[in-house]
Amino acid sequence: MKVLLVEDNERVTRFVTRGLREAGHTVDHADNGRDGLFLAASEPYDVIVMDRMLPGQIDGLAIIEALRKSGNRVPILILSALSDVNERIRGLQAGGDDYLTKPFSFGELLARLDALSRRAWAGGRETSLEVGDLRMDLLSRKVLRGTRAIALQPREFKLLEYLMRHADQVVTRTMLLENVWDYNFDPQTNVVDVHISKLRQKIESELERPLLKTVRNAGYMLTADD
């Protein structure tokens, strides 16, 4: 995907640019608000990573507001050192699509950018989801692995649905906490991992191919590929 990074800190820029390029993405970079706004308005990007505080007259929120006013719907992830709820809400109200607080891990950033860029064209009103031979009927709320019916608790269903909607993408524990449980805190114990392993036991019997993979230092990925 084509990513625009608007960030004035060199260290963060190098870290994000290298990481994204290594992951096979194209990265453009602007280190101030004016260039950022110019690039964002003139080039088509799949996703924009926007630092909130930028040198010069135009800060991150101003760029986002300007873009949204001109009808630009490109997904934007806001990067900020300001973590409290009000700042977050201001960022999202300005038109940001996601908000990541510094410092962040690259895995978290990449997973969120992936989710954002795909949401732009996915997210229709499908009635069923499929990953390999795993099939989820969203209307009857039935899950089948091949021909084997899988009984899931409501929350497990929601967890699997989220994973299937983000198939072939890395999904971090934080993303799962936020989207499956609506929690915004880090449980001290590895509760998410336990939920995942319970779900894994249900959707992968010993004879079946593993679908739900653990991605080291990042999270999980549901994929039919090896």
Place this chain on the structure above:
Amino acid sequence: MIRSSAVNLAVGYVLFGIIALVAFAAPLWYAWQVSIQEGRAEILQEDSLRQVEVFRRDGVQGLVHFIDERVGLQIAGERILLLADPQGHTLAGNLPEWPRGIPQQSGTYTVAVELGGRPSRAMLVRTTLPGNYSLLVGRDLSFYAPVERRFWYGLAAAVAIISVVGVIGAILIRRELLARIQGIRQTVSAIMQGELSHRLRTHNGGDELDTLSQTINRMLEQIELLVHGISNVSNSIAHDLRTPLAELRSRLEELLLTRPPTQEIFSELEEAVADVDRVIGIFNALLRLAEIDTGMRRSGFVQVDLAEVAAEAVDFYVPAAELKGIALSFHGTGPVQIAGDPLLLAQAIGNLIDNALKYAPANGRVEVAALRADDGSAELVISDNGPGIPAADKPRAAQRFFRGDASRGTPGVGLGLSIVDAVARLHGGFLDLADNHPGLRARMAIESGRIRPVAAAGPQPPATGNALAPRPAGGPARAL
């Protein structure tokens, strides 16, 4: 300033008192004067008529005789009686001669006259009798002077008493005020010097200054708590942040010194990232605490079913509990509606469950209950059968970074219960840690204020995608 305020007050009251007194006395004086004057004039006129009658009946000789007889009786304070012939020679009466200063016409006069050689004021009724005889019936007003003097003396005495009492009162009030304000000033200066344990003296009177002192004392308690909190936190931060930072530093420095093979470098770097994540975790928890403490989250309160939030949290933790062989269960008696922040409540309940799971023994049990207390407040009780918290540690357990002996060697930085406590206080409640015989019984009491009529019961609608749901500050930092 104090000086003038007390004195001004006293002077004001004294003036007010005097004005009130004068306002009371003046009409009285006037009414008294008028009625006495009128009564006196009437009496004199009647007397005069009676003598005119005598004159008519008995002639000049008769009247002379009548007057002589009256004068002869020598009644003290008797009237002035005088009969003069047309030439102005005194025929009878108790004055040696016709006083000067009386108009020629008949009538009633109050004039300055010379009576017996001394100046005086008198009320006189002059009647001209047939044959141009003149009759004077009057009364020396100086006869009444003592009464009037007494009135004026009384008034003056009253004014004097008010003034003296006012001045004494002012001095006393001023002295009392100064003493108390001096006390407040001394205490406050001591506090400004850093002795935060000082408190203002209060009396049982409950007057205005007392109420003020009590309010200030409560403020001081809050300040002391905060200041102690801050110093505790700085100490603990120093300790809890230094440890992972020191590890991180030595790890990196060792890499520089030993230059090990690449594979080893990577595993060391991974550990280094984990160290940083621990530091970030502490920061996130501290920022969250600071955010809660500002009370700003209160603006986002909605109607929440505490029982539902708790039941969901229990659901969330059940698999983890099962893994440890702990029976985690929820006991509810129906919805418990409160005004609150569902996300923070979930975090607080999560922290309590997390805590209980950490300390409950294998095959232990953790019970979560949400109920409505008798006083109408909402309560969330989480009890375990772990080792509990030693009585000595209980008051400090919710303090920032406090870690009891039992928690050594378990993950966490000691902010979990602080967050629970902060959330409870944000919701107008408190966290109470009691003994469960054995184990810990953590009770979060929450005021069940109402925000708006039950529109959306339960937590906010699921925050999917980019909903406004706050998220943990990024990164995979696990430690809380």
